[in-house]
Every structure is written in structure tokens, then in C-alpha cells.
Amino acid sequence: MIETQPGTTNGASGSSWHPGLRESYLYDRNVIAEIQRAAREGIYDIRGFGAKRYVPHFDDLLFLGASISRYPLEGYRERCGTDVVLGTRFAKRPLELKIPVTIAGMSFGALSAPAKEALGRGATEVGTSTTTGDGGMTDEERLHSETLVYQLLPSRYGMNPDDLRRADAIEIVVGQGAKPGGGGMLLGHKISDRVAQMRDLPKGIDQRSACRHPDWTGPDDLEIKIHELREITEWEKPIFVKVGATRTYYDVQLAVKAGADVIVLDGMQGGTAATQDVFIEHVGIPTLPATRRAVDALQELDMHRKVHLVVSGGIRTGADVAKALALGADAVSIGTAALIAMGDNSPEYEEQYRQIGSSAGFYDDWHAGRDPVGISTQEDELAARFDPVLGGRKIANYLRVLTLEAQTLARACGHTHVHNLEPEDMVALTIEAAAMARVPLAGTDWIPGL
Amino acid sequence: MATETEVRTDVEVVDLASTPLRELNRRLHAVHGDPSAPRSWRVLNPNGAHAVACGLDAEIEVEIEGHVGYYCAGMNKLASVRVHGNAGTGVAENLMSGTVVVHGSASQSAGATGRGGLLVVQGDAAARCGISMKGIDIVVRGSIGHMSAFMAQRGCLVVAGDAGDALGDSIYEARLYLRGSVAALGADCVEKELRDEHVAELTALLGRAGFDDLDPADFRRYGSARQLYNFKIDNAGAY
Numbered sequence: 001m002i003e004t005q006p007g008t009t010n011g012a013s014g015s016s017w018h019p020g021l022r023e024s025y026l027y028d029r030n031v032i033a034e035i036q037r038a039a040r041e042g043i044y045d046i047r048g049f050g051a052k053r054y055v056p057h058f059d060d061l062l063f064l065g066a067s068i069s070r071y072p073l074e075g076y077r078e079r080c081g082t083d084v085v086l087g088t089r090f091a092k093r094p095l096e097l098k099i100p101v102t103i104a105g106m107s108f109g110a111l112s113a114p115a116k117e118a119l120g121r122g123a124t125e126v127g128t129s130t131t132t133g134d135g136g137m138t139d140e141e142r143l144h145s146e147t148l149v150y151q152l153l154p155s156r157y158g159m160n161p162d163d164l165r166r167a168d169a170i171e172i173v174v175g176q177g178a179k180p181g182g183g184g185m186l187l188g189h190k191i192s193d194r195v196a197q198m199r200d201l202p203k204g205i206d207q208r209s210a211c212r213h214p215d216w217t218g219p220d221d222l223e224i225k226i227h228e229l230r231e232i233t234e235w236e237k238p239i240f241v242k243v244g245a246t247r248t249y250y251d252v253q254l255a256v257k258a259g260a261d262v263i264v265l266d267g268m269q270g271g272t273a274a275t276q277d278v279f280i281e282h283v284g285i286p287t288l289p290a291t292r293r294a295v296d297a298l299q300e301l302d303m304h305r306k307v308h309l310v311v312s313g314g315i316r317t318g319a320d321v322a323k324a325l326a327l328g329a330d331a332v333s334i335g336t337a338a339l340i341a342m343g344d345n346s347p348e349y350e351e352q353y354r355q356i357g358s359s360a361g362f363y364d365d366w367h368a369g370r371d372p373v374g375i376s377t378q379e380d381e382l383a384a385r386f387d388p389v390l391g392g393r394k395i396a397n398y399l400r401v402l403t404l405e406a407q408t409l410a411r412a413c414g415h416t417h418v419h420n421l422e423p424e425d426m427v428a429l430t431i432e433a434a435a436m437a438r439v440p441l442a443g444t445d446w447i448p449g450l
Numbered sequence: 451m452a453t454e455t456e457v458r459t460d461v462e463v464v465d466l467a468s469t470p471l472r473e474l475n476r477r478l479h480a481v482h483g484d485p486s487a488p489r490s491w492r493v494l495n496p497n498g499a500h501a502v503a504c505g506l507d508a509e510i511e512v513e514i515e516g517h518v519g520y521y522c523a524g525m526n527k528l529a530s531v532r533v534h535g536n537a538g539t540g541v542a543e544n545l546m547s548g549t550v551v552v553h554g555s556a557s558q559s560a561g562a563t564g565r566g567g568l569l570v571v572q573g574d575a576a577a578r579c580g581i582s583m584k585g586i587d588i589v590v591r592g593s594i595g596h597m598s599a600f601m602a603q604r605g606c607l608v609v610a611g612d613a614g615d616a617l618g619d620s621i622y623e624a625r626l627y628l629r630g631s632v633a634a635l636g637a638d639c640v641e642k643e644l645r646d647e648h649v650a651e652l653t654a655l656l657g658r659a660g661f662d663d664l665d666p667a668d669f670r671r672y673g674s675a676r677q678l679y680n681f682k683i684d685n686a687g688a689y
């Protein structure tokens with residue numbers, strides 16, 4: 001894998017460096033290591049986590065706090081709403097969430113059962129939703145999740161009408177940000193007896209999920225598929241359509257045309273349990289420009305705020321939440337950050353990470369099933385290390401912090417609800433971000449391309 | 451009027467020319483847990499409607515008099531559905547249990563991802579028949595199109611006619627029985643010996659489908675070579 005060694009950077013540093021040694025920009029140590037790994041192992045690198053390369057992101061935007069032209073709200077007293085309702089277009093029972101931050105789809109199989117339980121516990125504690133994944137719905141997950149979104153993926157592992165009916169919403173997964181155009185992957189060491197049984201697969205095989213749905217192709221078929229799902233569930237459940245960010249403008253318009261209640265847009269920074277590194281780093285577009293294009297598409301159809309938009313892919317802080325909402329998203333989703341909140345890559349486990357050839361802050365072998373924290377594993381001994389009650393508490397705490405931070409920024413901009421944030425509240429630090437977000441470069445009135 | 455302990459023997463007729471599809475499916479779903487509800491249903495004038503009789507969850511019989519569109523009998527449990535016509539894409543998709551019989555031909559993705567039950571197609575089935583099947587049994591009197599049984603995981607696909615290109619590509623543990631010719635086998639799909647237990651299984655499947663006139667000895671068996679179950683660089687050309 002292309003990974004910087006602990007304690008060094010891509011540049012000429014590290015214990016063996018001395019003046020005169022010049023590292024190639026083109027062939028740095030990570031590139032050399034990857035070429036030699038490929039030559040040795042004869043297979044592409046598969047890993048978890050998300051894109052590690054730099055791409056323009058919400059960090060490249062800044063808020064314009066209120067001053068004379070606008071007045072702010074009192075930070076700790078004046079009300080600033082955070083609730084959001086998703087799926088009002090056709091569904092009889094839209095999701096009513098207390099905060100605009102949801103938990104993204106992550107499979108049982110990729111994650112341990114206690115980790116899935118913790119996500120449900122944490123989301124429920126703060127009044128938001130969590131989501132199943134490629135592998136079906138577990139009883140633990142349903143039991144501990146007050147609001148659970150059930151994914152319908154190309155593989156259809158574990159898909160059944162009973163779970164459709166006991167879900168609170170249905171998410172048709174067309175693609176994910178880490179690998180738009182690609183299917184899921186779960187390597188043999190994570191196919192335990194239970195996972196194999198749920199997926200109707202032999203134990204221990206390297207499981208490949210299809211990249212296309214088996215019974216529909218294209219937006220016209222999708223419309224009929226959505227209709228079938230509504231018929232099966234009495235038109236009660238909101239239907240989400242999740243797409244990886246690529247040709248976002250067109251994909252969003254086609255999803256609207258197909259009848260989606262909610263569109264989930266996953267940028268290229270979105271996480272994955274197991275994907276080829278070349279896919280993670282080289283396919284898709286960043287969350288920042290994708291969000292703007294999605295909102296453009298909805299506004300052109302006069303469907304903004306009617307078909308709701310959930311954005312994911314690299315949401316880490318309340319600032320990320322606020323900026324996504326300001327660009328026009330109705331809510332955001334977190335995946336990688338949720339795992340980190342539960343303890344993934346914690347320095348507390350440094351010794352165990354080193355024993356498996358990694359280090360806290362660098363661990364991305366989520367596909368390998370040897371996670372010392374007990375999150376991305378199916379080994380009972382490792383999973384038992386993870387306390388789902390404590391994990392749920394950490395998720396709840398983290399979700400509260402994200403919400404408080406987003407509220408703080410909204411109040412500073414003078415808004416009584418986080419959804420009142422708008423692009424005009426922001427400027428960009430870079431020309432690229434200004435062009436992508438279509439907000440002025442800081443200190444100017446210049447929006448590149450307009 | 452029926453009481454709760456009586457089994458209804460009358461046939462409930464629903465004419466889709468005058469009744470919305472939503473009303474039909476709502477009433478069919480309401481049979482679940484209602485022993486006083488009609489057990490036999492007849493649907494008139496489907497006229498290619500999509501999602502007819504999908505999501506059923508009761509031991510009832512549904513006769514559909516005409517052609518249906520996409521996803522007829524999708525995700526059904528327990529019910530017996532007969533289509534007296536042709537079926538569009540995804541008939542009996544994700545079938546859980548029960549029986550679906552198409553008296554005509556079926557479009558693509560028939561029985562896709564089905565996890566149980568039996569799908570019988572008396573005519574032909576188009577491309578991707580039995581794609582990602584997970585325990586359903588499918589019996590086709592005619593021929594099937596390309597990419598059928600793609601990534602098929604469990605269950606049996608029986609075809610009395612021919613199979614198109616890439617049969618059983620990336621197949622897992624499903625068993626394929628084919629009487630006619632195959633245009634080409636997909637990656638990791640190979641012909642296997644037809645042993646006595648397979649003849650017995652095939653005989654039973656043909657019997658359940660009502661095709662007793664076919665001789666199981668005329669069929670060949672195909673399944674996974676299991677060479678692609680784990681990633682190996684030497685198999686890269688097969689992926």
C-alpha cells in the first residue's frame with residue numbers, strides 16, 4: 001500500500017536521512033514500496049479507509065461571521081434548530097431526525113456485530129438514523145436503532161421483504177464514493193459462519209459483490225424498481241438513492257426522475273471496508289464540487305428541499321457539516337469518522353497495531369479482519385474487545401459535538417436554523433475551491449467561471 | 451359470509467382495468483394474518499402492469515389472466531402465482547418461497563436473487579435468468595439468454611432448451627442442469643458429472659414443474675470449478 005511510515009513524511013526526513021540525500025517526488029518511498037509490493041505479490045493493493053491524497057475539501061472554505069451587515073445570534077442562548085425531515089416527497093412516513101448528521105451504510109461483515117450495535121445505540125441516543133450495509137440487517141442492529149435505513153444493493157445479500165417492512169427507509173445503492181462503478185468486496189478471512197449464512201455464500205471465499213443491480217439498468221428501470229419497493233411496503237418508507245460522486249449533475253436529475261425521495265451523494269473521500277487502492281484514489285470527484293453540482297441539479301428541477309440531499313465523504317467536524325448544509329445539503333452522513341470516534345486508529349492500541357505491521361493513525365487494513373480495536377473484524381476474540389455500550393456513548397458524544405459545532409457556526413452567521421446557512425455565508429481560500437463551490441475567493445468578489 | 455374459522459373457497463376477482471394496482475396489492479397483502487380473507491384470487495386485464503402481486507406473504511393462489519410487466523410476484527413468500535401470459539423483467543425477483551409459474555415467456559432477470567421457492571417458465575427466459583440466485587429453483591421449458599446464472603450462489607437452474615453466452619459466469623454453489631447446447635460457459639463454470647443424486651434432484655424438479663415428459667438423463671450438469679473463490683494472480687486472466 002502507499003503509506004507514509006510512522007514518524008516520517010513524504011519528504012526527505014526520517015532517521016536515515018542526511019543532507020545530500022534527495023528523494024524523488026515522482027518515485028518517493030511509498031511509490032517504491034508499492035511497486036515492489038506489486039512485483040512481489042502479483043495483485044493490486046486492497047485496503048480500507050478512504051482516499052488519502054489531498055483534494056479540495058470543505059477546509060478550503062471559510063464562513064463570514066456576522067458583523068454590521070448581518071447580526072449574529074447569542075451563542076449559548078438563542079435557539080438554532082437542527083431538526084430535519086427526510087423523504088416527504090412520496091413516503092407516508094418520512095424520517096424525522098433531531099440532527100442533520102446520520103450514520104452511513106456499513107455492513108455487518110465489514111464491521112463486527114458489537115460495532116454495528118454501537119452505531120445504532122449512538123444514533124438512537126441523539127435522535128438520528130443509522131444504515132445497514134452490504135450483508136443484510138442483523139437483529140442487534142434493528143433492536144438498537146430507532147431509525148434504521150435498509151440498503152438494497154446490487155448483491156442483494158440477505159435481502160428479504162420482512163426486513164424491508166421493518167426498516168424505516170430503503171436506500172437503493174447505485175454506487176459509493178470510494179468506488180463509483182465498482183462492487184463490494186469482502187475477503188475470505190472475514191466470511192465467518194454467520195456472515196456466510198447471511199449472504200448464502202461458502203465460508204472463507206473472497207466475496208465479490210456485483211457492481212450493477214441484477215434486475216434493473218438505467219433510470220427508466222430504476223423508476224419501476226422504486227415503484228415495486230413502494231408497493232411491497234405500502235408506500236410508507238422513504239426511498240433513498242445513493243450515488244458515488246462522478247457525473248453528479250446528471251445522476252441527481254435522473255434519480256429525481258426515477259422517483260427518489262432522498263438522494264445520498266457520496267464524494268470520493270468516502271470510506272470503504274475493502275477496495276482496490278487504485279480505485280479509491282483515482283475514481284470519482286471530491287465531495288465539495290459534487291455537493292454544488294447536486295444542488296444545481298435539484299434547483300434546476302425546482303426540487304431542492306423537495307427531494308432531500310444527504311452528503312457524505314470526508315465529514316469530520318461540525319465545520320464540515322455546516323459547510324455542506326450551507327451549500328444546500330439537507331443532512332450529512334458519516335462513516336469513517338464514526339469508526340474513528342469508536343476508537344479506530346486510537347494511539348491506545350499502538351502496540352497491537354505495530355504487531356500487525358501498522359501504526360495508530362495509519363491503519364487501513366480494514367479488509368484483513370485483524371483490527372485490534374474489534375471494529376472491522378469478524379474474529380470473536382477481537383470483537384469481544386469492543387464494548388458496544390461505550391462505543392455507542394462515544395458515537396453519541398461525537399454526534400453531539402458535530403451538531404454543537406454546526407450550530408455555533410450557524411449562530412455566528414446569524415441563523416436560527418442550521419438549514420438557513422447559505423453559500424453567501426462563505427468564501428474560499430483557493431481558486432479551485434472557489435470555482436467548485438461557486439463562492440468568492442476570500443477578500444474578492446471573484447468567483448472563477450462566472 | 452365467511453367466519454374466522456372457515457377457509458374461503460370462492461374466487462376473488464379483481465379487474466385491473468377498473469381497479470388501481472395499489473388497491474390490488476393492498477388487498478393481497480392484507481391476507482397475511484387474516485384467515486377469513488379470500489385464498490383464491492383472479493386478476494383480469496393486467497395489460498403489462500408492473501409490480502403485480504408483489505410482496506405477498508400468505509398461502510394463497512393468484513391467477514393472472516394476461517401479460518405482466520416488471521417484477522411480478524417480486525419478493526413473494528408462500529403464495530402461488532400463475533401468469534397466463536408473458537412476464538416482463540424480474541419476474542419472481544428475490545422470491546422467498548412459494549411458486550410462480552409463467553405460462554408464456556419471461557424477460558430478463560427472471561428469478562433474480564431469489565432465495566427460495568420455485569419459478570417455472572413454460573416458454574423461454576431472456577438474459578440473466580437466475581442472476582445471483584440464492585436458493586430459488588428455476589425450471590425453464592424453453593431456452594435462456596446470455597449471462598444466465600451469473601454469480602449464482604445457491605439453488606438449481608434447469609433448462610430444457612439452450613443457454614446463451616457466458617452461462618454461470620463467476621458461479622458459486624448453484625447447480626445448473628441443461629438439456630440443450632450452451633453458447634459458452636462463463637468464467638469458472640464447468641461441466642460436471644451427472645451422478646445419481648443429481649438425477650434424483652432433477653427428476654424431482656421436473657416433476658414439481660409439471661415437466662414429467664422430460665428425461666433427466668438427457669441433461670448435463672454444470673457448476674463451479676471453485677478456482678476463483680480466492681484471489682490468485684495466476685487467475686487474473688479469468689476475471
